[in-house]
Amino acid sequence: MNTLAEENYLKAIFKLSGKQKASVSTNAIAVELETKASSVTDMIKKLTEKGFVNYQKYNGTSLTKKGHEIAVHIVRKHRLWEVFLVKKLNFQWDEVHDVAEQLEHIKSSKLVEHLDTFLGFPQYDPHGDPIPNKNGEFPKSFSAPLIDLTIGNKGKVVGVSQDNPSFLKYLDKLEIQLGSKIQVIEKVDFDQSIEVKINGKATHISSEVAKNILIKQ
Amino acid sequence: MNTLAEENYLKAIFKLSGKQKASVSTNAIAVELETKASSVTDMIKKLTEKGFVNYQKYNGTSLTKKGHEIAVHIVRKHRLWEVFLVKKLNFQWDEVHDVAEQLEHIKSSKLVEHLDTFLGFPQYDPHGDPIPNKNGEFPKSFSAPLIDLTIGNKGKVVGVSQDNPSFLKYLDKLEIQLGSKIQVIEKVDFDQSIEVKINGKATHISSEVAKNILIKQ
DNA sequence: TACTATTTTTAGACTTATCTAAATTTATTT
DNA sequence: AAATAAATTTAGATAAGTCTAAAAATAGTA
Structure with a gap:
């Protein structure tokens, strides 16, 4: 131990x-x-x-392999607890970290597995980070349009589904490149637009643009 | 801290x-x-x-008053976590103690209060022990027939609802007195009889007898 | 290459919580 | 009341994890 x-x-x-x-x-x-x-x-x-x-x-x-296994297992616990706090206890996704930091050290494999079951085997935590399964395997990620990410989730830009020059130029102006890290901060119901953080900086993006940016978590 | x-x-x-x-x-x-x-x-x-x-x-x-407050708060957390483990994660009531022993030290008042809400403000833990509220007050307990206790719960014998000599004599034989500690181990669906632990010793009790023993948690 | 700056390690000290063994205090028994 | 037993405290040691300050190794630069 x-x-x-x-x-x-x-x-x-x-x-x-x-x-x-x-x-x-x-x-x-x-x-x-x-x-x-x-x-x-x-x-x-x-x-x-x-x-x-x-x-x-x-x-x-x-x-080492042994050390890696332990680390992954702690990450698994941390992220599962974050899901619990947000989904079940109504924490905001940006106020769970410190508590999860404590909960991740609780030792009981039964607890972890039952929690995983209780939460429905989530694949990503409230920040969009992948949750390894009990064998330590991370979920394989597929790309999806930015518009589909839920609040709090983040990912990397891996492509666009439209390549006309004016669109690409606009992305350039927003400082969005391949590999940029994007996190969804807010979704505006009214016009489906979203507020995102790109490389740490907050910006607003229309739904039309968000539909054409491909993200991998 | x-x-x-x-x-x-x-x-x-x-x-x-x-x-x-x-x-x-x-x-x-x-x-x-x-x-x-x-x-x-x-x-x-x-x-x-x-x-x-x-x-x-x-x-x-x-x-001291200060020390007492802290202790009660830890007891509160311990028992709330036990309820969570049994009610939400399907632990058995007799396998929660060690995990709750760890969880009780997690520091976050928001976590405790949200957990309490999530669980519906339970008054007793899976062992029948009372859960203090956030002000440190324990629930006032009322007596109830032993037959009403659920599995795992425990209480003290505070009276009987029938006082004919043969019944009292029988209780005496079972070593049940006022103040005896009773815990429900098992309930038999078939004949409504129950298995209990009295002062640490296991015995079987018919539903007729269990109806007439009054318990306070 | 030689000098300087940075990074890393070592040595020794400190804190928390624990232990053993001995000393002290309180309780019990004759 | 004196002697013995039991409980409690003190003194000194240990292990984990951290720190500061100094020494050693590596990297960067003139």
């Missing part, structure tokens, strides 16, 4: 290393966890002994 | 001191928390400084 601190380190390394399981620097971990590099070095040594990370002095850290 | 260890001490003292807020011995706390008396002394000193307990060397410990 792992401690809370260990779990937070594994989660941080997972987050920083991305899908390629890249090596992560000591400093990066320190920044992510708002702690000092020396503390990170200490903990990394402990995690190395436990077989959760690969570590070479001065050369960064990466997750 | 209090640590997990502090919360567990306050909860233990609350449990041991009962409604009269009696003074609790160092050893009793050590037994309850499966720790050593010396550890208890250390922690009690810390809790005294924080104003959560009254403590005189060699003379036991009792909760």
Whole structure:
């Protein structure tokens, strides 16, 4: 059984290393966890002994298979709890993180699986991030028009379904490119337009435009 | 904000001191928390400084108003989570304790109140123990026939609704007296009879008898 | 390449919560 | 009341996780 601190380190390394399981620097971990590099070095040594990370002095850290499994499992719990808070307890999607941060450390596999069932095996959390299943597999994502995303959800621009020059020029003006991260902030019932955050910046987009931007979660 | 260890001490003292807020011995706390008396002394000193307990060397410990409030709040969370686990996640009433023991330490008043609402403001947990409301008040309990208790619930015998000698004699044989603690283990559909635990011992009781034993939760 | 800046690690200290063993106080028994 | 037993506290040690300050290694630059 792992401690809370260990779990937070594994989660941080997972987050920083991305899908390629890249090596992560000591400093990066320190920044992510708002702690000092020396503390990170200490903990990394402990995690190395436990077989959760690969570590070479001065050369960064990466997750072992075992460490990866644990990290994914914590992410799974975090995101399932977020769904619970929003769908069942009527939290707003932007106020669940801190509570989920605590709930993700509760230890009971029965709890996780029953919660998953209770929620209907959701594939994405309220922020649009994918939820791994109990085997640690992430859902395969398909592209969909931006207009179909629900409030709070986010994704990456992977294409457009119309390629006339004036449309593409307009996207350029909105600073929307392939790979841009978009999150839906608000949907206006009145005209079906939506408010989105693009690379951190808020903008308004008409339904006509939103229909033609393809998103992958 | 209090640590997990502090919360567990306050909860233990609350449990041991009962409604009269009696003074609790160092050893009793050590037994309850499966720790050593010396550890208890250390922690009690810390809790005294924080104003959560009254403590005189060699003379036991009792909760202050502040300490009592915290303890009741933890009990509230514990029992609400137990209701959630049984009612929503289909846990059995006898397998929720360890998980609730973890969940009770999650810090978010919004979470507690929304959970309470989601559950419909339950008054008793799956073991029949009363759930304090958000002001820390316990539900006033009324007596009801034993037959009305649902599985897992428990209460104290506070009377009988029939006082013929042979009935009372029979109760005596079952070792049921005023004040006996009874918990419903199982209900047999076939003949409405019930299996109960009386002062820790399992027995079978006919529906006729169960109708005439009055219980307070 | 050599110097400087940055990153990372080490060494030693601190806090929290725990423990064992010994000392002290209170309770019980003869 | 004195002797013994039990409960409680103190003193000192330990483990986890963190910190600061200094040392060592790596990276960047003139």
